[in-house]
Amino acid sequence: xxxxxxxxxxxxxxxALPDPTPIGYPLFTxxxxxxxxxxxxxxxxxxxxxxFKHLAHHCSATEASLSSTLFTSPPFQxxxxxxxxxxxxxxxxxxxxxxxxxxxxxxxxxxDLPIDDPETETFKSNxxxxxxxxxxxxxxxxxxxxxxxxxxxxxxxxxxxxxxxxRRKGFGKMLLSAVAAQAVKMGYGRVEWAVLDWNxxxxxxxEEMGAKVLQxxxxxxxxxxxxxxxxxxxx
Amino acid sequence: xxxxxxxxxxxxxxxALPDPTPIGYPLFTxxxxxxxxxxxxxxxxxxxxxxFKHLAHHCSATEASLSSTLFTSPPFQxxxxxxxxxxxxxxxxxxxxxxxxxxxxxxxxxxDLPIDDPETETFKSNxxxxxxxxxxxxxxxxxxxxxxxxxxxxxxxxxxxxxxxxRRKGFGKMLLSAVAAQAVKMGYGRVEWAVLDWNxxxxxxxEEMGAKVLQxxxxxxxxxxxxxxxxxxxx
Numbered sequence: 001x002x003x004x005x006x007x008x009x010x011x012x013x014x015x016a017l018p019d020p021t022p023i024g025y026p027l028f029t030x031x032x033x034x035x036x037x038x039x040x041x042x043x044x045x046x047x048x049x050x051x052f053k054h055l056a057h058h059c060s061a062t063e064a065s066l067s068s069t070l071f072t073s074p075p076f077q078x079x080x081x082x083x084x085x086x087x088x089x090x091x092x093x094x095x096x097x098x099x100x101x102x103x104x105x106x107x108x109x110x111x112d113l114p115i116d117d118p119e120t121e122t123f124k125s126n127x128x129x130x131x132x133x134x135x136x137x138x139x140x141x142x143x144x145x146x147x148x149x150x151x152x153x154x155x156x157x158x159x160x161x162x163x164x165x166x167r168r169k170g171f172g173k174m175l176l177s178a179v180a181a182q183a184v185k186m187g188y189g190r191v192e193w194a195v196l197d198w199n200x201x202x203x204x205x206x207e208e209m210g211a212k213v214l215q216x217x218x219x220x221x222x223x224x225x226x227x228x229x230x231x232x233x234x235x
Numbered sequence: 236x237x238x239x240x241x242x243x244x245x246x247x248x249x250x251a252l253p254d255p256t257p258i259g260y261p262l263f264t265x266x267x268x269x270x271x272x273x274x275x276x277x278x279x280x281x282x283x284x285x286x287f288k289h290l291a292h293h294c295s296a297t298e299a300s301l302s303s304t305l306f307t308s309p310p311f312q313x314x315x316x317x318x319x320x321x322x323x324x325x326x327x328x329x330x331x332x333x334x335x336x337x338x339x340x341x342x343x344x345x346x347d348l349p350i351d352d353p354e355t356e357t358f359k360s361n362x363x364x365x366x367x368x369x370x371x372x373x374x375x376x377x378x379x380x381x382x383x384x385x386x387x388x389x390x391x392x393x394x395x396x397x398x399x400x401x402r403r404k405g406f407g408k409m410l411l412s413a414v415a416a417q418a419v420k421m422g423y424g425r426v427e428w429a430v431l432d433w434n435x436x437x438x439x440x441x442e443e444m445g446a447k448v449l450q451x452x453x454x455x456x457x458x459x460x461x462x463x464x465x466x467x468x469x470x
Contacts, residue, residue, distance in 0.1 A: 061386030
């Protein structure tokens, strides 16, 4: 019946409207486990994070210090990094990025406007299975913590960072969700992290994700000379 | 000359004074790595801690949950427990409690009055090399954390607990110092833990130990149903 009906006559008003179903700009995303070969990118991202927090003077991480302390244990048993990658073309079938412990999470989003990334050369992915246009957009570093009350582990998220040109697109939520999903998969009890009390936007974002902000707890830190004073435990 | 001098005549006032150099009551202490065989004691200590914090209803740890999640990695690589033991007789030479990774720390303190421990049977140490009077008095559970800014690990202390009859004798400081000493030994950058903001006595104690309380940071926690909602990472 529909085929037999004459097509409706277009009106001048209708032809002046924008296309009601724009294709937009697809952006292909992937979250995968980082490896030692990602250290140069992780190092640059950490320093961008330190600049963002106006704490660059406190950032002494080097590629050497990261290389000697990260990726020394299997993923999830100790310090673990997820890398966010972005591409304008689909990711190839998972080859060496696939691990028995974690299958990369791919997702496609549609943008109204393409993103102009001024650092594509610096952050070009070193995954040889990928196309030339894959860039690293952010990371999350986390590790197991433990709740004695639950009698089981959880994850603590030490840092979550998305490069400036990729912000406000949901990538931070993607990275944190990937950690939470992994915690659920492993039967863990909690995912925790810290936020500055004046960062109301971050607090709102985390609360919308379902997190509670523990108002009464304060973090104590023993570091530098105050820590070195305990070199001899019998004092 | 002193031997030739006649002894001074005792005066009634002098004989009425207490002994100016009392021997006191020595208490021998040892901090050692816990093993899986310590789980029953650790479980009881965790529940005493939960009662102390009026949070017993939040404490779901069981011996089974602790056994399946603790002591699955070598000490210091993941969740690690130090046990505080107390004895009225000296500890024997270190036999199987000695580890290449950690030599038990022994220390002797002198008390004015002996401690009346109402739970000696419940907390009798299961270390076969020790005498019958060795009891477990407390524990500290900690695990590696990571500072991206330092580019190196530290330790996070999840729980520190000393049984009631052994408090205010310096044992909490001994346990925390042992963790700090281990951090220094391993070249780690920080030791961190959390404190309730209204617990002014604890804050004073930690500050006297050299710790800084980070006033601006709040802990965010994703748990229970809010965490389970992330079972599918692509949502």
